[in-house]
Amino acid sequence: MRKVFDFHGGIHPTENKHQSVRTPIANAGIPPELIIPLSQHIGAPARPVVSIGEHVLKGQMIAEAIGFVSVPVHAPTSGTIHAIEDRLIAHPSGHLAPCIVITTDGQDEWEKHGGVSDYQTLKTADLIRIIRNAGIAGMGGAGFPSAVKLSVKADTQIHTLIINGTECEPYITADDILMREQASAIIEGTKILQQMIAPKNTLIGVEDNKPEGIAALRAAAQGTGIEIVTFPTKYPSGGEKQLIEILTGQQVPSGGLPSEVGVVCQNIGSTVAIFNAVVHGQPLISRITTVTGESIREPQNFEVLIGTPVQYLIEKAGYQYEKNNRLIMGGPMMGFTIPDTGVPIVKTTNCVLAPTEKELSTPPPAQACIRCGMCAEVCPASLLPQQMFWFAQGKEFEKLEEHNLFDCIECGACSFACPSNIPLVQYYRASKSEILQLRHDHEIAEQSRIRFESRQQRLEQAEQDKEAKRAARKIAAQQRAEAAQESGAEDPIQAAIDRAKTKKAAQQQTSMGEESEREKREKAVVSIAKRLATATSKLEQAEAENSDLVDALQTGVDKTREKLAAAEQALKDCEQCLDTDSAEQHPSDAAQVAIERAMEARTIEASLSPQEKARVDLEKLQKRLEKSQAVLIQSQENAAEEKVIEALESTVARLTAKINALQQQLSAAEEA
Numbered sequence: 001m002r003k004v005f006d007f008h009g010g011i012h013p014t015e016n017k018h019q020s021v022r023t024p025i026a027n028a029g030i031p032p033e034l035i036i037p038l039s040q041h042i043g044a045p046a047r048p049v050v051s052i053g054e055h056v057l058k059g060q061m062i063a064e065a066i067g068f069v070s071v072p073v074h075a076p077t078s079g080t081i082h083a084i085e086d087r088l089i090a091h092p093s094g095h096l097a098p099c100i101v102i103t104t105d106g107q108d109e110w111e112k113h114g115g116v117s118d119y120q121t122l123k124t125a126d127l128i129r130i131i132r133n134a135g136i137a138g139m140g141g142a143g144f145p146s147a148v149k150l151s152v153k154a155d156t157q158i159h160t161l162i163i164n165g166t167e168c169e170p171y172i173t174a175d176d177i178l179m180r181e182q183a184s185a186i187i188e189g190t191k192i193l194q195q196m197i198a199p200k201n202t203l204i205g206v207e208d209n210k211p212e213g214i215a216a217l218r219a220a221a222q223g224t225g226i227e228i229v230t231f232p233t234k235y236p237s238g239g240e241k242q243l244i245e246i247l248t249g250q251q252v253p254s255g256g257l258p259s260e261v262g263v264v265c266q267n268i269g270s271t272v273a274i275f276n277a278v279v280h281g282q283p284l285i286s287r288i289t290t291v292t293g294e295s296i297r298e299p300q301n302f303e304v305l306i307g308t309p310v311q312y313l314i315e316k317a318g319y320q321y322e323k324n325n326r327l328i329m330g331g332p333m334m335g336f337t338i339p340d341t342g343v344p345i346v347k348t349t350n351c352v353l354a355p356t357e358k359e360l361s362t363p364p365p366a367q368a369c370i371r372c373g374m375c376a377e378v379c380p381a382s383l384l385p386q387q388m389f390w391f392a393q394g395k396e397f398e399k400l401e402e403h404n405l406f407d408c409i410e411c412g413a414c415s416f417a418c419p420s421n422i423p424l425v426q427y428y429r430a431s432k433s434e435i436l437q438l439r440h441d442h443e444i445a446e447q448s449r450i451r452f453e454s455r456q457q458r459l460e461q462a463e464q465d466k467e468a469k470r471a472a473r474k475i476a477a478q479q480r481a482e483a484a485q486e487s488g489a490e491d492p493i494q495a496a497i498d499r500a501k502t503k504k505a506a507q508q509q510t511s512m513g514e515e516s517e518r519e520k521r522e523k524a525v526v527s528i529a530k531r532l533a534t535a536t537s538k539l540e541q542a543e544a545e546n547s548d549l550v551d552a553l554q555t556g557v558d559k560t561r562e563k564l565a566a567a568e569q570a571l572k573d574c575e576q577c578l579d580t581d582s583a584e585q586h587p588s589d590a591a592q593v594a595i596e597r598a599m600e601a602r603t604i605e606a607s608l609s610p611q612e613k614a615r616v617d618l619e620k621l622q623k624r625l626e627k628s629q630a631v632l633i634q635s636q637e638n639a640a641e642e643k644v645i646e647a648l649e650s651t652v653a654r655l656t657a658k659i660n661a662l663q664q665q666l667s668a669a670e671e672a
Contacts, residue, residue: 002203002229005249007242009378010234011413013333015209019299020173020292024303025181028316030077034102034307035344036062037089041068041137042144048100054081057111059283061133062100071135071145075111076285076305079104090310090329090346093428102307115281124196127278134277140164140267141240143348148273149266150196152259159262160248161199163190163271165206166238169331172351173269174288179206179213182272183220188570189275190226197264202226205247207233235333236411240265242380254404269350289345291317293354295324298383304345310352311341319354324427325362328353332360333412367420375414375424378441381407385414385424392427397435405431420554446635521571528567532560540624543654545647601634611669618662625655 039045046063056062056075063073082103086096116122116130118572132147152158163186167175179186186204204221208230217228231237231246241252243265250261258265266274269287276282285306292299297318304313309325326461328335329343330351338352345352353360375385383404405428414424421465539553632648 002232004246006381007245007380011378011416013235016171017173020290020301021177023300026300028304028313030104030106030303031308032311034076035087036073036100036307037346038063040346041071041145042142046073048084051491052081055108059111069085069145069148071137074283074285076218077104078107078109088340088343090338090343092336113281115279117279119192119278128297131274131279136273137347138267139269139287139347155572156259157262158197158264159200161193161197161202162247162263162265163204164243164265166243168235168238169333171292171353172290172331174290174301174350176210176213178268178288180216185272185275187220190270192274192278203247204228205243206230209233221484236380254407268380279509289349290351294356294359295354296319307344308345324354324355324358352601353449364421366422371419374417378413378417389424389427392431400431408488434527437470518574521574525567525571528564532564535560543651614666621655621659628652
């Protein structure tokens with residue numbers, strides 16, 4: 001017999017376990033709707049990979065892991081994604097959280113899957129990948145991702161693998177019934193863990209109040225080298241650190257991990273889930289949950305789909321609403337009151353307790369602490385609950401951390417033993433949440449400070465660089481001025497300044513003078529001519545691209561032509577009023593030449609007959625057609641984009657149609 005040890009403190013509450021193990025595990029069935037939270041584990045929540053209205057199959061991944069400490073989520077049965085939204089979940093705070101809601105179809109149709117029966121051939125990395133992809137997290141505690149816990153560093157020596165079958169919390173029998181009915185799966189799952197970790201010792205720890213489960217495990221473990229170790233019943237021997245001390249005599253240091261003392265722990269339920277994932281290829285989509293309490297007509301254990309509403313589950317067990325004073329998720333020691341019966345079962349839900357008022361009375365009002373010290377005597381983590389209570393009341397968070405607040409496993413032993421009925425665990429739990437929030441806020445503030453200081457440093461450096469450049473330019477200018485003065489040459493900088501001043505003075509003088517009427521007319525013609533050229537260019541581009549803006553641009557071009565004609569006529573009228581000598585004094589620049597050409601073209605166009613004007617338009621269209629055809633051929637040879645080629649083909653077709661119509665019009669006019 002292996003020697004077992006004891007841990008400090010502990011209590012012996014009434015067990016009340018026999019009620020729920022009188023019948024085998026029952027199948028809870030498929031509820032009409034499943035509510036699946038994206039965060040059922042410690043770490044980053046999963047990210048949805050499905051959309052509303054999508055049909056999913058049983059075992060299909062519906063949310064992926066987004067970090068190292070994260071696991072994916074799978075559809076517990078087939079159905080349709082009804083919503084992806086915030087829903088009320090089972091949590092002490094009663095807050096909302098992102099969930100995927102599935103309307104089930106009752107078909108329970110599996111996605112194609114398959115396991116590896118000869119898992120001995122797989123490498124550790126392959127087994128960890130399978131466990132991670134199956135979404136397995138701790139099913140007996142805080143829900144730590146199993147793949148992370150099993151990813152032991154290469155330089156860490158693990159000498160003991162412990163499978164936790166203690167289940168010390170009153171009322172809960174989910175692990176006990178698993179040991180009775182699926183002992184062989186537990187042993188096979190343990191062998192998979194052995195292959196991954198290669199420990200010297202493999203222990204399954206069970207309290208001695210589970211004789212049937214112990215017998216089944218010992219029968220299944222014969223010849224495997226796996227030890228089934230029993231020890232006296234005491235709460236909370238199922239705590240990870242307490243179980244390690246019981247089985248090995250070693251204490252995990254404050255703030256440390258079991259791997260630091262060469263130990264890895266896994267829960268019984270998680271071990272079965274690992275077996276199903278590796279051997280059968282099934283993700284974690286259901287679990288064994290105890291439904292018990294005197295308000296339940298038929299207390300028993302159910303295999304229930306993750307996401308099943310609590311209301312559906314308790315009705316399966318014969319829930320008597322009139323007898324129940326409150327619903328608790330978990331046991332009476334570490335559980336919490338459910339805010340609503342519509343909250344879902346999650347991966348860590350090992351029990352739904354529906355007690356009567358007589359069975360589990362409402363806690364009486366807290367009284368003043370009498371400093372009896374009983375809380376310290378029963379604390380399994382050897383903490384000082386009384387001092388921690390005072391610090392929590394005063395929000396002295398630094399002192400709380402100095403007194404190892406985060407070593408508290410929230411077992412509730414101190415609250416159970418307190419004669420003043422002080423809810424000590426609630427104070428510690430709230431203080432932990434506040435401290436974690438303060439840490440998060442501090443991290444955000446620190447990041448903001450670093451970003452601000454970096455920005456200020458960049459701005460200061462940029463200003464220093466500008467100042468250095470200005471100083472360098474000033475020195476260089478002084479040196480050039482001195483060199484110019486010595487050589488007798490004109491200072492180029494001063495000369496440039498003088499030229500700028502002269503130009504500015506000339507501009508001011510010009511603006512002060514009255515502009516002649518003819519200059520105004522000329523500027524108007526030039527301005528409108530430029531606008532016409534721009535509008536015509538945009539029109540041609542739109543026609544080449546077969547744009548919807550062709551009609552609007554054509555209207556703009558026509559209006560601009562009318563304005564240009566009016567401006568040209570006004571200029572012509574003005575010139576007729578001037579003397580010939582005065583007109584010859586104006587220099588002929590490029591703009592003037594353009595104006596004269598435009599006026600000449602306008603005059604010629606006005607003198608044309610309708611048939612002659614149509615022939616001119618026909619020549620223009622034919623030239624545009626030739627140009628568009630050339631561009632089309634070049635684009636086809638260069639393998640341009642299909643959209644560009646389609647636009648050019650449309651332009652060629654449109655121009656061809658216009659030419660044909662114009663030719664028909666000319667033919668009809670000539671025949672007439």
